[in-house]
Amino acid sequence: MRKVIVQKFGGTSVADTDKIKNVARTVVKEKEKGNDVVVVVSAMGHTTDYLVKMAKEISPAPSGRELDMLLSTGEGVSIALLAMAIQSLGYEAVSFNAMQVGILTENVHSKARIVKIETDKLKKNLNEGKIIVIAGFQGVTSDGEITTLGRGGSDTSAVALAAALNAERCDIYTDVEGVYTTDPRVVPNASKLKEVSYEEMLELAHAGANVLHPRSVETAKLNHVPLRVRSSFKTDDLGTLIVGVNNMEIDKPVTGVAADLSQARIVVCDVPDIPGQAAKIFSKLAHENISVDMIIQSYARKVSNTNDIAFTIEAADTDKALETLNQIKTSINCGDILVNSEIAKVSIIGAGMIDRPGIASAMFETLAKLGINIKMISTSEIKISCLVDKADAEKAVRALHEEFGLSANTIADVKGDLPNL
Amino acid sequence: MRKVIVQKFGGTSVADTDKIKNVARTVVKEKEKGNDVVVVVSAMGHTTDYLVKMAKEISPAPSGRELDMLLSTGEGVSIALLAMAIQSLGYEAVSFNAMQVGILTENVHSKARIVKIETDKLKKNLNEGKIIVIAGFQGVTSDGEITTLGRGGSDTSAVALAAALNAERCDIYTDVEGVYTTDPRVVPNASKLKEVSYEEMLELAHAGANVLHPRSVETAKLNHVPLRVRSSFKTDDLGTLIVGVNNMEIDKPVTGVAADLSQARIVVCDVPDIPGQAAKIFSKLAHENISVDMIIQSYARKVSNTNDIAFTIEAADTDKALETLNQIKTSINCGDILVNSEIAKVSIIGAGMIDRPGIASAMFETLAKLGINIKMISTSEIKISCLVDKADAEKAVRALHEEFGLSANTIADVKGDLPNL
Numbered sequence: 001m002r003k004v005i006v007q008k009f010g011g012t013s014v015a016d017t018d019k020i021k022n023v024a025r026t027v028v029k030e031k032e033k034g035n036d037v038v039v040v041v042s043a044m045g046h047t048t049d050y051l052v053k054m055a056k057e058i059s060p061a062p063s064g065r066e067l068d069m070l071l072s073t074g075e076g077v078s079i080a081l082l083a084m085a086i087q088s089l090g091y092e093a094v095s096f097n098a099m100q101v102g103i104l105t106e107n108v109h110s111k112a113r114i115v116k117i118e119t120d121k122l123k124k125n126l127n128e129g130k131i132i133v134i135a136g137f138q139g140v141t142s143d144g145e146i147t148t149l150g151r152g153g154s155d156t157s158a159v160a161l162a163a164a165l166n167a168e169r170c171d172i173y174t175d176v177e178g179v180y181t182t183d184p185r186v187v188p189n190a191s192k193l194k195e196v197s198y199e200e201m202l203e204l205a206h207a208g209a210n211v212l213h214p215r216s217v218e219t220a221k222l223n224h225v226p227l228r229v230r231s232s233f234k235t236d237d238l239g240t241l242i243v244g245v246n247n248m249e250i251d252k253p254v255t256g257v258a259a260d261l262s263q264a265r266i267v268v269c270d271v272p273d274i275p276g277q278a279a280k281i282f283s284k285l286a287h288e289n290i291s292v293d294m295i296i297q298s299y300a301r302k303v304s305n306t307n308d309i310a311f312t313i314e315a316a317d318t319d320k321a322l323e324t325l326n327q328i329k330t331s332i333n334c335g336d337i338l339v340n341s342e343i344a345k346v347s348i349i350g351a352g353m354i355d356r357p358g359i360a361s362a363m364f365e366t367l368a369k370l371g372i373n374i375k376m377i378s379t380s381e382i383k384i385s386c387l388v389d390k391a392d393a394e395k396a397v398r399a400l401h402e403e404f405g406l407s408a409n410t411i412a413d414v415k416g417d418l419p420n421l
Numbered sequence: 422m423r424k425v426i427v428q429k430f431g432g433t434s435v436a437d438t439d440k441i442k443n444v445a446r447t448v449v450k451e452k453e454k455g456n457d458v459v460v461v462v463s464a465m466g467h468t469t470d471y472l473v474k475m476a477k478e479i480s481p482a483p484s485g486r487e488l489d490m491l492l493s494t495g496e497g498v499s500i501a502l503l504a505m506a507i508q509s510l511g512y513e514a515v516s517f518n519a520m521q522v523g524i525l526t527e528n529v530h531s532k533a534r535i536v537k538i539e540t541d542k543l544k545k546n547l548n549e550g551k552i553i554v555i556a557g558f559q560g561v562t563s564d565g566e567i568t569t570l571g572r573g574g575s576d577t578s579a580v581a582l583a584a585a586l587n588a589e590r591c592d593i594y595t596d597v598e599g600v601y602t603t604d605p606r607v608v609p610n611a612s613k614l615k616e617v618s619y620e621e622m623l624e625l626a627h628a629g630a631n632v633l634h635p636r637s638v639e640t641a642k643l644n645h646v647p648l649r650v651r652s653s654f655k656t657d658d659l660g661t662l663i664v665g666v667n668n669m670e671i672d673k674p675v676t677g678v679a680a681d682l683s684q685a686r687i688v689v690c691d692v693p694d695i696p697g698q699a700a701k702i703f704s705k706l707a708h709e710n711i712s713v714d715m716i717i718q719s720y721a722r723k724v725s726n727t728n729d730i731a732f733t734i735e736a737a738d739t740d741k742a743l744e745t746l747n748q749i750k751t752s753i754n755c756g757d758i759l760v761n762s763e764i765a766k767v768s769i770i771g772a773g774m775i776d777r778p779g780i781a782s783a784m785f786e787t788l789a790k791l792g793i794n795i796k797m798i799s800t801s802e803i804k805i806s807c808l809v810d811k812a813d814a815e816k817a818v819r820a821l822h823e824e825f826g827l828s829a830n831t832i833a834d835v836k837g838d839l840p841n842l
Contacts, residue, residue, distance in 0.1 A: 017478040051498065057438040058502055059509040066508070069516050070501035073494040077472065080491035081479055087487070088480040095490050099520055100565050121565075144521050144542075 003168040004126065005030050008040040008136065008158035012175050013232035014078045015045035017085075024085035026173065026235045027131060031091060036126040038165060040136040040158040041082055043074025064109030068138075068148045072097070075135030075154075083133045093131040096121070098138040099146065103157065105139030111150030112139055114157070114219075117164035134161065152213020159216045163223035170225050172212065173232040178240035179204065179211055181406035182257040186397050189407045193255060194238075197245035200255045203349040203383040217242065245351045253359050254350035254404035259393045261344045263293060264315040265375065268325065269308050270335030273300035277332055278309060281325070288324050290317045294345070294378040294387060306335075310376060312387065315341050343375065344393035347385040348400055360384050366403045372396055424589040425547065426451050429461040429557065429579035433596045434653035435499045436466030438506075445506035447594070447656045448552060452512060457547040459586060461557040461579040462503055464495025485530030489559075489569045493518070496556030496575075504554045514552040517542070519559040520567065524578065526560030532571030533560050535578070538585035555582065573634020580637045584644035591646050592660075593633065594653040599661035600625065600632055602827035603678040607818050610828045614676060615659075618666035619648075621676045624770040624804040638663065666772045674780050675771035675825035680814045682765050684714060685736040686796070689746065690729050691756030694721035698753055699730060702746070709745050711738045715766070715799040715808060727756070731797060733808065736762050764796065765814035768806040769821055781805050787824045793817055 007027060014020050023041075031037045051070050055062045062070075079095035086093035102118030125132050136154025139147045149156055155172055162170035177192060179201065184190040196204070198221035205214040211229055220227045220242065230239025271277050278297065285292055295311040313321055318339060325337050346367075353359040363384055367374060372395070376387035388396055401407055428448060435441050444462075452458045472491050476483045483491075500516035507514035523539030546553050557575025560568045570577055576593055583591035599613040600622065617625070619642035626635045632650055641648045641663065651660025692698050699718060706713060716732040734742055739760060746758050767788075774780040784805055788795060793816070797808035809817055822828055 017475050020479060054438050054498075054502060055505060058441060059505045062505040063508055066501045066504045066514075066516060069504070069518075070498060073497035073501075076494035076497065077475075077491060080487045080494075081475060083487045083490070084476060084480045084483040087484055093487075095487060097490075100567075146521075 002034065002036050002126075004036045004038060004162075004165045006038045006040065006158050006162040006165065006167045006170040007173060008154060008170065009042070009082075009173045009232060010154060010175070011042040011045050011047070013173055014041055014082065017081065019232075020044075020078070020081050021085050023082060023173075023232070024089055026232070027082075027086055028089050028091055029235070030171075031131055035168070038122065038126070038132045038134060038161055038167070039082065040134050040154060040161060041075060041078045042136050042154040043071075044078050044081075047074040047077070065145065068109050068146050071148050072135070072138040072146050075137055079133045079135050086131050086133070091131055092129055093133060094125055095133040095135075097135045098157075099140040099144070101134060103134075103139045103160070105141060105147045105149070107141045107143065107145065108147065110148055112141075112147035114139055114149070114160045117160055119164050122161075122165060152215050155213055155216035156219055159219045159223070159225055159227065162225045163219070167225065169228055170220065171228045171230060172216075173230055173235075174211065175232060176211060176229070177231040177234060177237055178229050179242070179256070181255065182397055182401050183259070186259070186394050187257075187401045187407070190401065191406060193240045195241045195243060196255055197351045198242060199245055199382055200349050200351050201242050203347070203380065204256050204258055212242075252350065252405060253352040253356050254348045254400075254406065255352070256349045257347070257397050257400045257404070257406065258349065259344050259346050259397050261390060261393060262315055263312040263343060263345055264318045264339060264341040265310060265312050265343050265387065266318075266321060266325070267308055267310040267338040267340075268332075268334050269338065270304065270306040271309050272333055273305050273307055277334075280328060280332055281309060282311075284324055284328055285313075285321060288320060290314075290321050290324070294376050294385065296376050296378075312343070312345065312376070342390045343387050344390045344396075345385050345387055346393055346396045346400065347383050348404060349383045350404075351382050353384070354381055362403060363400060366399050367396055370395055370399055423455065423457050423547075425457045425459060425583075425586045427459045427461065427579050427583040427586065427588045427591040428594060429575060429591065430463070430503075430594045430653060431575060431596070432463040432466050432468070434594055435462055435503065438502065440653075441465075441499070441502050442506050444503060444594075444653065445510055447653070448503075448507055449510050449512055450656070451592075452552055456589070459543065459547070459553045459555060459582055459588070460503065461555050461575060461582060462496060462499045463557050463575040464492075465499050465502075468495040468498070486566065489530050489567050492569050493556070493559040493567050496558055500554045500556050504552075507552055507554070512552055513550055514554060515546055516554040516556075518556045519578075520561040520565070522555060524555075524560045524581075526562060526568045526570070528562045528564065528566065529568065531569055533562075533568035535560055535570070535581045538581055540585050543582075543586060573636050576634055576637035577640055580640045580644070580646055580648065583646045584640070588646065590649055591641065592649045592651060593637075594651055594656075595632065596653060597632060597650070598652040598655060598658055599650050600663070600677070602676065603818055603822050604680070607680070607815050608678075608822045608828070611822065612827060614661045616662045616664060617676055618772045619663060620666055620803050621770050621772050622663050624768070624801065625677050625679055633663075673771065673826060674773035674777050675769045675821075675827065676773070677770045678768070678818050678821045678825070678827065679770065680765050680767050680818050682811060682814060683736055684733040684764060684766055685739050685760060685762040686731060686733050686764050686808065687739075687742060687746070688729055688731040688759040688761075689753075689755050690759065691725065691727040692730050693754055694726050694728055698755075701749060701753055702730060703732075705745055705749055706734075706742060709741060711735075711742050711745070715797050715806065717797050717799075733764070733766065733797070763811045764808050765811045765817075766806050766808055767814055767817045767821065768804050769825060770804045771825075772803050774805070775802055783824060784821060787820050788817055791816055791820055 083095040105112035136157040227242040504516040526533035557578040648663040
């Protein structure tokens with residue numbers, strides 16, 4: 001049986017007609033290997049921004065249903081143009097929007113989740129030798145309403161299609177060359193990872209690495225779809241393969257280092273040490289749709305019988321969080337509420353740190369040597385995060401990258417020349 | 422039972438977000454009269470040209486299927502924005518593309534004909550008090566393939582929807598104020614017609630008046646849908662009502678005068694007078710998709726036993742027609758083939774000329790008085806067309822307009838102030 005390869009190209013890869021022709025060549029190359037090819041594309045370049053701008057000119061708060069109708073047109077353009085470009089290279093191609101395929105989602109607008117994908121039409125067309133081009137980011141409800149999948153939507157479409165078609169692999173073509181040990185803009189000799197596990201990728205994403213939206217990685221993990229992040233422009237480079245941790249050979253405890261500069265810390269001081277106080281605070285914040293990341297509660301002070309509750313949120317939510325907390329300040333009977341936006345969360349990630357002691361202490365020592373004060377710590381099985389002053393973030397990332405042996409002598413950018421991590 | 426009014430707005434009426442807001446106000450005004458309103462819109466302004474340009478950049482001859490997929494996105498944008506604009510005026514509105522409604526067409530790309538429109542979803546939404554905004558110009562096949570309807574497509578969508586919903590009326594909003602007795606750019610005191618019959622409108626359209634595509638008029642005639650052509654910008658003006666000839670009071674024999682400058686005349690000289698010669702010529706031209714309008718065959722000359730066959734075609738088809746005719750010249754055994762592009766077809770149209778003698782002779786006399794030579798004549802029940810030199814066309818139109826009493830002292834442009842034709 002022929003293998004199915006799903007390829008996904010984002011908006012920058014199809015930003016103009018020349019780039020679309022390039023994408024067509026990449027698609028055809030995969031077809032020529034004897035594979036069945038399904039291509040998922042986003043809207044061209046800044047199409048979505050332009051459509052949103054028009055919607056805002058008409059209404060400050062356009063309805064979700066109509067916004068989805070509007071935005072879904074963007075991929076309609078790119079799939080048709082890409083199908084034409086593939087045809088002009090002499091291959092049969094056919095484009096489908098989500099409604100035509102039957103990419104069924106929940107009945108929710110602007111951030112629907114895929115519940116099912118019909119595969120009959122796709123399989124029929126693949127069996128006829130056609131290359132299929134599918135609109136990413138969009139879906140349809142069982143009632144025929146058009147929905148969109150929200151941020152990272154096209155990646156999720158691609159992964160879900162790969163799962164439904166039992167694809168050999170899902171290739172996410174993007175404007176970076178793969179997943180790096182850390183941000184190459186901060187650490188020039190960051191090295192590209194040849195492989196990374198779903199779990200590490202998820203932690204990297206949550207820690208501020210923006211290559212893939214966590215949702216698409218979660219979908220891939222759940223459905224055991226091997227994902228490859230690779231460059232639209234250097235298509236000979238294999239990029240980074242993302243697979244289950246069981247399929248990997250792990251020889252380094254730490255895979256990557258990341259810094260997230262988008263958070264702010266809030267400290268609620270002198271909270272009386274009686275049950276239910278933390279629940280009051282965090283349920284109220286959750287109700288206001290404010291996501292909380294790290295949470296630290298200090299030991300209760302013997303004298304006052306109070307403690308401090310510190311946590312981090314997206315800096316953009318700060319005003320809303322303060323307003324919310326002030327509403328319950330009296331009922332909690334707490335002291336001051338302090339805010340610090342000049343912080344950064346620095347994390348080391350690695351499936352290899354499971355059952356390997358000493359990783360956390362090595363991290364803390366590295367930071368201590370640099371005189372960097374750690375304000376908060378949180379850990380998961382495969383991640384250790386430290387909150388530090390924003391000004392120290394870059395220095396911390398560089399030192400940790402060196403400490404855990406992630407630096408390459410040269411940045412590997414050709415096939416076969418990757419450091420064997 | 423509430424009445425259904427279908428409104429159609431073309432590309433210039435929805436060319437930007439301010440214009441879309443204007444359209445929303447016109448829609449709401451109809452809703453406030455207590456009617457159920459279904460709105461059909463075209464793509465915004467030059468969207469279609471822009472999309473076609475991109476397609477041509479990718480492929481000189483893009484496939485019809487993918488071109489339809491591409492073009493259908495244009496109306497997706499305008500329906501969503503218009504629904505938002507109506508909502509922001511405080512009314513419930515919902516947009517649907519052709520696939521969502523079920524505007525079923527033949528399985529032909531770029532010029533499909535509508536075969537059926539599903540009305541369940543539309544009626545349900547109208548019963549819920551919603552204003553429905555529908556994408557014009559597009560359809561879907563029973564297999565879920567997206568099609569487009571070709572030139573005049575959105576007008577046809579609107580008329581077909583009006584027929585399917587048994588609408589009270591279909592209002593075609595456009596950038597002109599109605600149907601005029603002749604082109605106001607040629608005859609400044611041309612008057613706007615209060616009413617015109619489908620038949621006259623069809624003849625006017627074929628004679629070069631570009632207000633409505635003949636296909637939409639034919640569809641309206643077949644389904645007895647009253648059509649109103651009116652201005653997007655002067656919405657208080659009732660424009661021109663197009664109805665069945667039986668519903669009209671006819672008090673003037675001639676309703677309009679039109680000139681078509683887009684034709685060329687071809688004369689095939691000295692065709693031997695034996696059976697089957699005309700069939701040879703015109704079946705060959707039809708095979709090449711060249712439409713022929715007027716045809717004149719002279720009486721056979723006694724001496725040579727040959728005749729001349731003259732006919733008119735679209736000037737743009739001239740080269741193709743000559744090439745085609747040269748291929749069969751030997752088998753026909755004819756003489757020279759002459760071309761004249763400097764001609765114009767001047768027509769008078771009127772349901773009132775049926776059973777009223779003397780109209781044709783009045784036309785010929787008017788032209789004769791001006792010294793205008795008539796090159797060819799063709800007549801139908803409600804139209805008389807004369808082929809004249811292009812240079813004489815304007816003069817002929819003005820004189821005929823005057824002769825048949827069509828001139829208004831002032832151009833009527835407010836309701837109630839129309840000449841009672």
